[in-house]
Amino acid sequence: MDTAKLHWEKVIKRPDFGAILIATVLFLGFATLDYDGFFNAFTMRNVLHFSAILGLVALGQTLVLIVKEVDLSVGSVYGIGGISYILFEPQLGVIGAATAVLMGAALIGLINAALILRGKLSAVIVTLCGLFFYRGAIYLMTGAGVPRFATEARQHWFNQLLGGQAMGIPNSVWIFLLVALIFHLLLTRSAFGNQLYAVGGDAPSALSRGVRNDLIKTWAFVACSVLAAFAGILTIADRPQTYVSMGYQFELEAIAAAIVGGCSLRGGRGTVLGAILGALIIVSVRYQLVGMGAPSSWFITFVGVLLISVVVFNRLLGVWIYGKQPAAE
Template identity: 50%
Template sequence: MKQLVRGQGFGAIIGVVVMLSAFTVVDFSGWWTAQTISNVVQFTAILGFVAMGQALVIMAKEIDLSVGSVYGLTGVAFITLEPTLGVTGSLIVALGIAAFVGFLQAIAVVKGQLPSMIVTLGGLFTARGIIYVWTGGSVHNFSAAARSHPITRFLGGELFGIEAAIFWLIVAAAILNLLLWTTPFGNRLLATGGSKESAESRGVRTDRIKIAAFMLCSLLAGFAGILTLCDRPQTHVTLGELMELEAISAAVIGGCLLTGGRGSLIGAILGALIVVSFRYELIALGAPSSWFITFVGIVLIVAVIFNQKLARWLGHSV
């Protein structure tokens, strides 16, 4: 039995099965429609990017509360710089901004010996403030030329018969899983999160590993923001608000231990599916939007407890 549940996304698989079973039994007419399923899959792909980045940071025994603001800031940079730099130039600069934010926060954490929760909370407010100043609180849109640009169409719309965001999520998940499970970086990341002192005694440069994790996290959040705007080319000051809580919940539901050293990228994507599905189910029920925040909080607590008990049962330290 332990061999069956040893996979770190086991909890997320259970969650998806239970969720789909419940929705099938209840069968709300607003849920089982082609439009709803399409929206759920599309937004799962977007949140999946952010959740995978969050999972990498959590595996390193840190946390990033700024991902929602980085998602929004990157999108704002992409769409507002386009008239000056063009689509290609604004794309490169926007992703550069995302990576730079991750780098700065990582330096503050590893060199300044500051708690990542405090550093990234500051990053959340700083990036969100920049969004308000940059946009002046107004809505920005792509020009007609930008909407028809090959890059915009390549990152938005459809590729090979599926939504572009889903295609890119599959590509990113494949690459990151190879990185995590077949390369020295993956071993060092998990070792750093499991026991920093033990990893350093074996020659692992834990500072560099954490910097890489934070930068990857910010890049994934930023890329998700760009994918969103390529599909729906309109930005606003609230873009990405509360996404950090959804990403953390998805990662934890997917099997990431907040104590570090364990996690699953596929599990994080399944966790994103659960979070997004419940959002749309509440919409189908006509429930107030505030109920979704309540749901995220409850599920996060339950997932943490479940993961800790599962880890203890499997004989892992937590």
């Protein structure tokens, strides 16, 4: 067999192949049909910033999808993370509030994992209830409106670090890239990453090889919730004003980003690069649509169409590569 063909096959079999393809086509398209200066500094800054936020949540979702579970509560956790960061700040100070939020998020992840793994409930039901519960909790905590961040708190070095910018690029992007690098190394170079894929790919085999499936899954859920809440903190550090609807339907965007990035609900597939590209695709399309003057409602329709196209494309690609008929069940 010639090596060129082997190499080509290796690329095409990457789980994030679809995302790489779409991102390339999309950005070539944007560059040629540049209606309103998509590549100007202001738009680019926003696109990168919001891609970083969505990317963090999508990254957490990717971990959960790799172990063959799903977390529908990330949108509410993102919202409650950001809003409690503001609410806790007067009593706990900036650092204290951030710590409290992240610890709370870890607890949320633990509760999810406990109910799913110990309680033997389906992840869809548990995290759907989580979505409700934390959204309701936001309403109960805030009443009607969300208070603004105090000005002194904004000036705090921690918020400057999270919300400022360096070399013309928002710090949120740098932080996201750092987190992504850590998770990339964790997934590709460490035993833990190997175990994550093993648990999602074939749980009984993983168990027979001595992987503690429940422990690995618990880590995935905890990481997912913590990353979502951290994304909430980053959002607030950049823009101190928000609404009770913060993060509404964000879980859908995060899942869409993860799936576009090559994750499969069947588990065992997904990469960090895929999550990054998935988030970038979704956010940049939103800005391009807004730039073209499309009503904001078009965006969610587009995300849906994109999601369906990607899964159908991946499905057909799989059939084409492996010559398998689509499964009946």
